[in-house]
Amino acid sequence: MSPEDLLSPREIEIASAYAQGDTYQAIAARLGIAPSTVRTHLATIYRKLEVSSKLDLHARLGGALPDADMQTDHAAIISELALNLEEALRREATLAEVLRIISRSKGDIDAVMSAILGFALDLCEAEFGILFDYHCDGHFAASHTRGIPKPFRDWLETQGSFAASPRTGLGRLAAHHSVVNIYDVRAEEIFQTDDPLRHATAILGGARSFVAIPMMSGDRLAGAFTIYRQSVRLFGEQAIALAQIFADQCVIALDNARMFSALRDRAPQT
Template identity: 70%
Template sequence: MQTDVAGCAGTAGGRKQVQPDTILSPRELEIAENYARGQTYHAIAVRLHIAPSTVRTHLAAIYRKLEVSSKLELHARLEGDSAPGDAQTDHAAVISELALSLEEAIGRERALSEVLRIISRSRGDTDAVMAAILGHALELCDAEFGILFEYHDDRQFSARFTRGIPQGFRDWLDRQGVFTVGKATGLGRMEKVQDVVNIVDVRSEELYRTDDPLRHATADLGGARSFVAIPMLSGDSLVGAFTIYRQQVRPFNAQATALAHTFADQSVIALDNARMISELRALGGKA
């Protein structure tokens, strides 16, 4: 007697081969298909209106359920290739975590290499360079938006470059131009210590219960919750701040902060390069 088993496409080593759509939930299948096609955590998160960290959690479960250990294997599995032999559940969980961590490390190296390549070929085009730097920073740090503030001395800043920022907050910053920040704000504290300021929740601090305009614009117009500000230093001089924001309370860990610091350093290099190119062009024009 023949038995028709739904969702089975054959056998692998005597075991029935179960199709991914019978193992994964609809949301997991959608994430798996987008990731296998080359979409990043951030792009998938935007598409599905979820946090990038939630995408990663789903992917860890997907790798474990499908018993795959790379994006290529995931793509092959979704295309109908057989699953590998039986894997112990605890081993499968470890393998899925290691596989995603490795892919993330490779992604970080590629992003940093791409940023260096863009800087080296920018010819002083800071707009293109900063868009790329902020974009990679948001992607790798699981952040919704970022701002590069230029420093004008004595707690005065202006938003020079932005990426992903909500329009209301963008309009507010445009209206301010160069503005003075309060001593208790993230930027004010960063200027004083010239070190990283990592705020768990901008709404939970006492400053939010005052009339500080920047804090209210950040939280209410930008929808920001967790925030990190990285000083941009040229030698011993503060030239700006590299800031990234999450719209959920998810504090930035040491790895994310270190990544943001790297991108801040690259931003300083790009700005210095642009300044030198402008000076050389000016000298050339006078010759």
């Protein structure tokens, strides 16, 4: 049977986009669904079409026949393993690309942070992300954002530098310098109070699940690397480990930018 006979119109759309190189994040944004939903669809697509790689998928959509050796009762396992392998390869390629961007940035910190946040959202299957600077007076300020809903972005710009109350995710991160992983921002008691940050996060940003990673420069808290899902789905260990890597790379990028700026300032003027 042809792919058109086996797949729904939505599955055909997702399969075609993925085979042509689109990421989970790009497909999700275009279709108005969560990245995790894209992944679930792809597992079903791989099983239905009896393919075990993106190349096989591309060929199958182009009219190739399924692999005769792929037994139907093993198709679900094979499709899951295939997607896991592709995701692992994509993670490795992405992390290498981030290091390349940092090494060639020449102090262009805005471009670097935007790229890092974009990669993090894609690999961690999140809708938007914010990089917060932490100031010595205990205040936070959103310095870089990616994918954030406009009402929430406008609110952060209006606030500028603000103090996060102890019960918020940022407040807990500042107190303990540890990862804060919240299953549902609306389920915590603080949501029932008038806390402005939690209200803005949940209502203006539409966030549900949230993870914040401390950005440490030595023993000093430099900021918070935060990513948000607009559906209730806890960030697992793998996603947190990836977010930690991206947070560390942000610190490296900031240190590089400072060094580049210092060298530029010391260079003789011509």
